[in-house]
Amino acid sequence: MLKKITALLGDEAKSLLEHICHTVKREDLHLPGPDFIDKILVYSDRPNNVLRNLHSMFDHGRLAGTGYLSILPVDQGIEHSAGASFAPNPIYFDPENIVKLAIEGGYHQTKTADLQRRLQRHCFRQNASKRVPAFDNRSPH
Amino acid sequence: MYRHLTTDHPIDLTRYQVVNCYMGRMGLINSGGDSGEDDLRQAVKTAVINKRAGGMGLISGRKAFQKPMKDGVALLNAIQDVYLEKEITVA
DSSP: OHHHHHHHHGGGHHHHHHOOOOSSOGGGSOOOOTTHHHHTGGGSSOOHHHHHHHHHHHTSSTTTTTTOEEEOOOOBTTTBOHHHHHTTSGGGGSHHHHHHHHHHTTOOHHHHHHHHHHHHHHHHHHHHHHHHHHHHHHSOO | OHHHHOOSSHHHHHHHHHHHTGGGTSOOEEEOOOOOSOHHHHHHHHHHHHHHHTOOEEEOSHHHHSSOHHHHHHHHHHHHHHHHOTTSOOO
16 A cells, blocks of 8 residues: 555655744644544543534544544535536536445545435435525515 | 745645645545546545645545546545545555
8 A cells, every 4th residue: 555655656755755844843732533522622621513524534534543534525506606616527416426435436425415404405415495585476575 | 934834745745735725624525526537546645635735635626527427426426435444544
């Protein structure tokens, strides 16, 4: 695995893989790890539901138990239009294919189920907002 | 100030971001950026920089879904490989 990564980085490999930070030392940092929630986040004012959701994010997928996260963002129709995001590969206009990419790509099912629910809610809102102007047009005001 | 807290090296610059996340108490997630010709190398490089700086991971969308699904999966797995590789340590 390291050989593949080193090969990909090419002539930057040495500088990126062997560099040591002398500005702020790693010993002074709180670093990600399997116990990050219990060591750091549990002492904040986050509600139990939030901590539980964080647990489920940290404990699934290929990076489960490492304390690291690999996230697939989908902001179709929220920050950008679907066209802006999916023109290079229009299959992703269908949200099920985003869910497939997330599963194939090593993300976890809780997150993808959550994504599906959000997409369903989002589709519902889009449909609802289409109906609202039509209703307003018919109103006497 | 910056002379003491960072250098021009991308890992030192990102370390300064981690320092500003309450010394790492809030995990630093770096974003993947837009999609281009050199996505796999760029994504792996960003992951190495984030991990070695003390960050918590990567959020990558356009680099993953603006290409055939097979290539998107390979790119996501390549990012995860950086975090799974024990020999890539925090700098």
